[in-house]
Amino acid sequence: MMKEERYDQILAIVEKERYVSAVRLSQMLYVSLPTIRRDLAELARRNQIIRSHGGAKLNQSEHVVAPLDFRKTVNAAQKRALCRCAAGMVKDFDIIFIDASTTTLQMADFLSDKKGITVITNGIPLATLLVQKGIKTYCTGGEIFENSLAHFGSFAEEFIQRFNIDTLFFSCHGVNDKGMLTDPSLPETQIRKVAIHQSEKTVFLCDETKFSLSTPYNLVPIQTIDHIITNSTTVKKYFQPKDDGKITIV
């Protein structure tokens, strides 16, 4: 019997039974255990099966897991507080945009009680969470980036331009010493610029780690934001609005 032919038979068996031991394969195919082991090693190298001690199992993609699991993000607890505060600003029947970031992700947990709201986002994990909570959700579409599972680029920007957004909730990578919001990539700043432009009101969620952090691309000056939600009084070094209502420190 040819090697590849045996590979196919092994795959067929694994497909059918989901799990199969090396010993059993050896008996079924009338070849020695070392041979089966070599076969399994090769098939695992090709990602066609998953090797496990004693045999092999079907390489079937598991549940769709959102890699942006917020419990693994830094400062998850603080970010959660910011999100709760932000969600409190949403009114029934609002049309809001929430951008794709670990900072805003947890807003999904605090929007269930709003009536008739529409959420637009470019973040797939967030969109999935929202939908599962029964919230009317639009996702921008476009190319998907692996790191963030988010949409960026011209199509996503065009998509946003079709909406008149009541309130934008967003974050960014850093706020530099000049009080400029910055991001590490151009597509990220672009989509946020568009979202800001389409929004009646802009709310910036900023945990303490972002202050005094500069990344290559400028978004907008912090003064131009309508409302800032932060957990650090450091914000006052960067911006002292005349209207104290513009800043919420949680």
Place this chain on the structure above:
Amino acid sequence: MMKEERYDQILAIVEKERYVSAVRLSQMLYVSLPTIRRDLAELARRNQIIRSHGGAKLNQSEHVVAPLDFRKTVNAAQKRALCRCAAGMVKDFDIIFIDASTTTLQMADFLSDKKGITVITNGIPLATLLVQKGIKTYCTGGEIFENSLAHFGSFAEEFIQRFNIDTLFFSCHGVNDKGMLTDPSLPETQIRKVAIHQSEKTVFLCDETKFSLSTPYNLVPIQTIDHIITNSTTVKKYFQPKDDGKITIV
């Protein structure tokens, strides 16, 4: 039984019962308590369960589980075979569209070895899987429907119209006795019609349960499809092409 297999069984039991004791697991799986404890410790380390004194409980919030988990879909094994066959038709550097359905979902598992392909889809679970496998993926965008976690509607249709698609892989809800492909909702038929229109070649994946099943909305007659992949010879009752190469029975 192998370790990984036991892990999966434990997870299945925990998912079903929400809480299980270590003793009970030990009895159910015919292994000793220390082994079960080691298993639970490992699964807890992977964040797949929450360990508690005496047993383990379901970890609900940890991962965003797409409702379309194909391990729970009917005919998952047959659909998998169809998907493997379909993936075999994809060439390097192709631009393909895969529609949102449980039938086509598993194609994600068989596209890793293709070079430079681009996949467009309206299904979020599929898109997520593809991205995680490193495949260049575009998702259509638009409103998201909770049942299927898929995009339908005019936004999604417009998005598709921007692409010249080499091959479309799709399914539908049923094939009625007149050989007409049918779907239970208008948005579903609409988006498929657009996808068909934009595609050079159309491939229809059809497991045996779909034959002789009529739902309200007509898509297209089965004769107009370029290639049909099915696991049932029943297809010949509905369509006998002159060119036998048009049908693949797996």
Place this chain on the structure above:
DNA sequence: TCTCTTTTGCGCGTTTTTGATTGTTTATCC
């Protein structure tokens, strides 16, 4: 047929897994 290459099977030391045992910690009941 001969030679070279690939594939296979075997022996053996190593690693992994498992179940039993021990003493310790935790929960429960009064």
Place this chain on the structure above:
DNA sequence: GGATAAACAATCAAAAACGCGCAAAAGAGA
């Protein structure tokens, strides 16, 4: 709060599975 029972972590030995080197066998090409 103290006694009892359950659950636990740690350790150890046996069994199973493993990887590696090497030689035999099988194929392919001249």
